[in-house]
Amino acid sequence: MANLSSSYYFITSLILLSLFLLIRLLPGWLGFNAEVPDFTFSVLLLAVIILPLGLLLGLGFSWGTRFFLNDHNADVPRLANRAYLVETFGFFIASLAFNFWLVSFNAFALTLLSLIFSLFIGSLFIITNQNKIFKTAWLVLSLTVIGLGFYFLALSPAYEIKTANWRFPQETLIASRNSTWGNIAVTQRQNQFNFYEQGWLVSLARDFAASEELVHLPLLSQExxxxxxxxxxxxxxxxxxxxxxxxxxxxxxxxxxxxxxxxxxxxxxxxxxxxxxxxxxxxxxxxxxxxxxxxxxxxxxxxxxxxxxxxxxxxxxxxxxxxxxxxxxxxxxxxxxxxxxxxxxxxxxxxxxxxxxxxxxxxxxxxxxxxxxxxxxxxxxxxxxxxxxxxxxxxxxxxxxxxxxxxxxxxxxxxxxxxxxxxxxxxxxxxxxxSSNADLQPIAVIRQIINNTEIAQPLLSRLLNWILNFRWLLFAVLAILPLPLLYFVKKSSGQRPETKIKLIALGASSLSLVWEIIVIFIWQFTLGHIYKEISLIIALVMLGIFLANLQLYLKPVNKTRALKIYLLLSLILAMALFIFIAKADSLSQNFIKIILWLLAFIAGFLSGAIYPLANALYLEKKSVPQDETGRIYGLELIGGAVILIIFSLFLLPCCGLAMLTVYLIYWLGLLNFLIAIPRLPLPH
CATH class of the missing domain: 3.40.50.150 (Vaccinia Virus protein VP39)
Incomplete structure (x- = not known):
């Protein structure tokens, strides 16, 4: 087990370093000189980044539960939830650390810190290995890499500039800084300085015609x-x-x-x-x-x-x-x-x-x-x-x-x-x-993408335009999609009652990601600066998940009844969210902040209670539960990936937050209906 755990952390450090290099190198290799890559490339790059991270999360949880099960043979569901408890607490601490400390670090330094931390944790596991030669070789290698990491960490400002300059193959990066809005970069090309905000060029060359028109023509109405x-x-x-x-x-x-x-x-x-x-x-x-x-x-x-x-x-x-x-x-x-x-x-x-x-x-x-x-x-x-x-x-x-x-x-x-x-x-x-552009229905953003991709990617442009024009049809299709799953559950419930709990886990335990998406986008739409706030929002979600899991871990409950209650409360919270969105225009910015912080925590608490309950119900009737501890967690990740695609790429930009929330209410309504059907018993 020690070899497996240390290998996991070694692989983690390699993947993190590889992703950092890929993000820095790939846009320049593909000809995106300094500018933000196009829509298609951005989506593909996002997938390339998320897939290995999701793989790491899944493997980490599965191996983590086995670490606890090595020392304890009884009550597998409880010990699996203990692993989830440790994971969510780690996410909470990491989010707080980023929000209040690491946010000021550059990307190169953050990558090195992650690499050093991963190798350090891996070395702690390898100390228990009985093979002295293997243990010595591993520790020497890890300590060497950690030492090099600290050396480059001390020089991180210079190396941040060098690696970030790969994004600007035809320019020289002079300065780079992360603000509360995002990244600010200064480049030089011959005798000209160029300034970028979040990857977008801020035009500083004097545009006499456009500037004179924009200022003086409107002011002809003024004396x-x-x-x-x-x-x-x-x-x-x-x-x-x-x-x-x-x-x-x-x-x-x-x-x-x-x-x-x-x-x-x-x-x-x-x-x-x-x-x-x-x-x-x-x-x-x-x-x-x-x-x-x-x-x-x-x-x-x-x-x-x-x-x-x-x-x-x-x-x-x-x-x-x-x-x-x-x-x-x-x-x-x-x-x-x-x-x-x-x-x-x-x-x-x-x-x-x-x-x-x-x-x-x-x-x-x-x-x-x-x-x-x-x-x-x-x-x-x-x-x-x-x-x-x-x-x-x-x-x-x-x-x-x-x-x-x-x-x-x-x-x-x-x-x-x-x-x-x-x-x-x-x-x-x-x-x-x-449709008219609005804070919570940012139709102009997707219209701008359609307009600007028409020449380079006409098929994509027409597809996005069709989706936007027929978004009610899109909504109807997405509403119909879960219905075959309900029919399948009904048909198979007699022979395999755990199918029902799998569907509930797939649809409900991934809701923490949905709530994160909603809170982050409401914040961005109404308050703007989101870069620094993302980590605090995630910290509040993770704190809610951790406390809910801790409560269930310390105080056993009737799992079926508790699952029904938490699903019903999630539905009520979604309805309250819809009312909040309808009233958001009339609320002060400070009040919106407080509501969003509370929403993040409460949503995390409800979602955090659903996963351990679903996991426990699933594992209780398995003959070898030790081999199944990662199954529900994997369904949670799959559900999160599906939700991310449906909500972020389609429902949100095309339909707006109000319709997205309606779909969330519909989805939670189906889950509440599913768990309430007496002919579809839960596996206990």
Whole structure:
């Protein structure tokens, strides 16, 4: 047993190191120079990472139970649950350690720490081996690798840069930092510095045309703006252009408050001067949190974040955010943002569906709005319902301001406000059917993926579009899928009653992963910064699982009755979640945090009680339960994998959180129905 355990930890260290190298090397090998890989590659890479980790978990639990069974021959279900108790406690401690300590470590250092820890635990097992030669050789090898690990750990900042640079084969990585939002990277190519947030390039090259259009065209509705708020990427020209309004105070917020301090030393002198101007006020917090908590009102709010490529950025293109913008505008205030569009193909279906998903909530909130089809499609919304743009007057006003622009001119202003492309696009939006983008239904993210993959992966683009357009059919298919399983259980229950408990274990014990997914995404949709919070959410789930298992371990209960109660409580919790989602828009951010923390813990507790009960019921009637201890755990992992695919890749992006929760309620309802059927007895 000692050899088996030490081998497991040795294999674990090798797999962790291999996955780290694979994640760093593979994108560059496949030609993704610094940019985020496409949707297909990302899904495949996720599968490559999750499969070996799932294998490790399954093998680790199976071997762990046998470790306890080596010393005890009685009460196999109880001892198997003891192994689960130890595992969940370890997950809880590791999650806390990451949240409060390891989150500040770089990826290279975290990998080395994991490798060192695995080899150390493996060495503890090998000490009990009776073969002195094998034991000595193993310990020498382990201590050598551990020593090298500590050596490289001391040099981890340098090696983090070297290995992370593999993602940038045509650039040189200068700095890399993990913030509460994700990774910030600074690269250099010849004399130019490039900045990346979460793998996405932040454009800092002066785009005169786009910046001048986005700032000056909306401000033609203003006589003399006093307060201007820039949200995101002010360094690409927006900050410089707004500073041309000498009477205006500029407020500048990045989605990641740690971005500007990280990149400041690599900015040119002119940009640094702009940031340190007495008229520029840097907002070092999430822009949405700032707008909700501040009573400041602005004459102009410029949203300059680019496309909603992530769920965090999507929060800035929803009806909830546009309503917040409207509240923070002065009586004659104006807001604007821009998105790319097909200038040569205005009738492109996927582009129109994507843009319409954002335009609909924008139009519902700011009814006096204007589209300007320039270098990008500019959305301009006005608080004053009586103001109208008159092209000739706007051109004269622009000329009188003498703003020293490089691209924009009075003639171009008149052309931009009168060209037919905007009218054509507006007509397309009115004729296009799609759901509106919302915080808890981030339809724009999946529409953006469909639009951007149309040329490179047309089949994938059409498939995703079909799923999105017929999501109710998708929901119906997923609702029908469990029914054949129920029929199979009914047919086989007489000869094999354990089939029922297997299905319950498959469907219910994997629910901890479902709850984690739901809590993480609600947090991301409503609060934004999730990178650091994921570990705390997982810690709370694991704490709930651990305490539920501990309670059942210390105090024996009627397993069938307890399983029915916990399944019913899970169903009630899912219904409460649906009500919470319906009311989330009206709740404060602090209250949402508290609710999500409680939800994570309670969901973990209920899920943590279901697994040991299902496992005990299954093992009690097995003739050789020692050989079956990992069966229910394996079903839990399989159920978790299926749930991850169904919920994360299909239901969530296509249907939104509300429909996902409805499916969860339906699934729990089936499980409650299954366990309540008297003709399908449990195996005891």
């Amino acid at each position: 003399a703006p006093k307060k201007i708020l820039i949200i995101g990427n002010g360094l690409s020209g927006a900050l410089l252009e707004t500073l041309k309004y000498e009477q205006a105070a500029i407020y500048y917020a990045e989605p990641d408050p740690e971005f500007l301090p990280t990149v400041y030393d690599y900015l040119n002198a002119q940009t640094q001067k702009q940031l340190t101007s007495d008229r520029v006020n840097l907002i070092n917090q999430d822009a949405i949190a700032y707008l909700k908590n501040s009573q400041e009102k602005f004459d102009f709010i410029l949203l300059n974040l680019g496309q909603p490529t992530t769920y965090q950025i999507n929060r800035f293109y929803t009806k909830q955010f546009f309503q917040l913008l409207n509240q923070r505008l002065t009586r004659d205030g104006v807001t604007a943002f821009s998105l790319p569009y097909h200038q040569e193909n205005l009738a492109n279906l996927f582009t129109n569906q994507y843009l319409t998903a954002i335009y609909q909530p924008f139009n519902e909130t700011l009814k006096n709005n204007l589209l300007v089809a320039g270098q990008k499609l500019i959305f301009i919304g006005l608080k004053n319902d009586n103001f109208t743009y008159q092209a000739s007057l706007a051109a004269e006003k622009f000329k009188d301001r003498n703003l020293a622009t490089n691209f924009l001119s009075a003639e171009y202003v008149k052309y931009a406000l009168t060209n037919e492309r905007a009218k054509k696009l507006l007509q397309n939006f009115k004729n296009t059917r799609t």
